[in-house]
Amino acid sequence: MRSIPLGISVTSTSTSINNSRTSSCLNNNLNFKKPLNPSFPSRVPRSSHEFSFFSSPSKSGAKRSIVLATCLLFGLSVTVILSGIVPPFTEDTARAVNVVHVVDTTGRFEGKQDTSSYVSLFSVTPGKLNKEVEQIKEGFICGREKVVDFVTFSVKYGCWTYDDTEGGWSKSDIPTFHVDSDTKSSERITQVSLDTKGSIRWVLAINTEEIEDFKFKVNSEELVPLGDKSSGDGWHIIQFSGGKNAPTIFDLTLFWKKNSTRSSHKGDGWPLLKLRTDVDRITPKTEQVLLKLPPWCSLFGKSTSPHTLAFLTSLPVNL
Numbered sequence: 001m002r003s004i005p006l007g008i009s010v011t012s013t014s015t016s017i018n019n020s021r022t023s024s025c026l027n028n029n030l031n032f033k034k035p036l037n038p039s040f041p042s043r044v045p046r047s048s049h050e051f052s053f054f055s056s057p058s059k060s061g062a063k064r065s066i067v068l069a070t071c072l073l074f075g076l077s078v079t080v081i082l083s084g085i086v087p088p089f090t091e092d093t094a095r096a097v098n099v100v101h102v103v104d105t106t107g108r109f110e111g112k113q114d115t116s117s118y119v120s121l122f123s124v125t126p127g128k129l130n131k132e133v134e135q136i137k138e139g140f141i142c143g144r145e146k147v148v149d150f151v152t153f154s155v156k157y158g159c160w161t162y163d164d165t166e167g168g169w170s171k172s173d174i175p176t177f178h179v180d181s182d183t184k185s186s187e188r189i190t191q192v193s194l195d196t197k198g199s200i201r202w203v204l205a206i207n208t209e210e211i212e213d214f215k216f217k218v219n220s221e222e223l224v225p226l227g228d229k230s231s232g233d234g235w236h237i238i239q240f241s242g243g244k245n246a247p248t249i250f251d252l253t254l255f256w257k258k259n260s261t262r263s264s265h266k267g268d269g270w271p272l273l274k275l276r277t278d279v280d281r282i283t284p285k286t287e288q289v290l291l292k293l294p295p296w297c298s299l300f301g302k303s304t305s306p307h308t309l310a311f312l313t314s315l316p317v318n319l
Contacts, residue, residue, distance in 0.1 A: 168283025
């Protein structure tokens with residue numbers, strides 16, 4: 001995290017996934033009785049107390065059965081919850097949800113594609129949102145095809161509504177990319193200007209499959225210098241959060257990889273840059289949804305979560 005005199009905070013990092021594994025094992029220690037007289041050979045114990053040793057295998061089998069039954073019961077419970085048959089949340093056990101008005105211009109470059117506006121309802125908790133949608137009644141349609149790439153994370157299952165979503169925002173709020181120059185000699189260098197409009201909280205992802213290095217600056221001050229760039233899942237992430245008078249226009253210099261091949265394949269779905277700008281504003285449609293949220297729902301957000309109004313845009317690899 002780097003602070004600069006303009007009252008802003010910039011984090012240049014990368015996404016990564018750490019996998020952890022836990023394991024456990026059950027050891028059965030079998031202790032044989034030694035003969036009282038060492039001169040006598042070992043004999044088979046005859047007392048009922050001595051024969052307790054032979055019951056260990058059956059105890060181990062019983063434990064395995066209990067563990068297996070517990071796992072089956074847990075799996076059945078998860079299946080029932082995910083299928084929506086049994087509601088896992090009540091007024092006493094709140095369900096964390098997100099309600100975001102999304103204005104999506106992903107793939108739109110210099111006005112060549114229409115803008116899509118909708119309200120997205122999703123949750124990080126397991127289970128479908130059918131019960132919530134039935135109570136809200138604002139035209140939501142749910143499914144796993146309702147995927148939203150919020151740059152810092154992706155929604156794999158959610159609900160969308162397009163009804164009455166044109167209010168509360170304007171085209172002047174939509175962030176823009178502008179390619180100032182693109183030189184292709186011994187080294188390809190692209191100059192891009194970024195205008196976040198009225199947003200002072202945003203996140204930018206740079207495609208490290210195509211870009212070897214970059215520098216990022218505002219006016220004459222470098223926020224991210226050249227060198228030492230990390231990457232996770234093919235993206236380098238820059239998060240920005242500023243104060244009331246924070247800048248909104250930035251300059252990005254991209255240095256392409258010499259052996260870049262992805263740029264020659266059109267329509268592969270991987271943009272060069274991805275941007276999400278957040279605006280702390282509740283649109284009329286979002287307000288209606290929030291007022292109708294069931295009592296067992298609670299709004300939830302992390303430092304990487306979008307505000308109630310988010311704009312999505314991207315710059316294609318094939319400039």
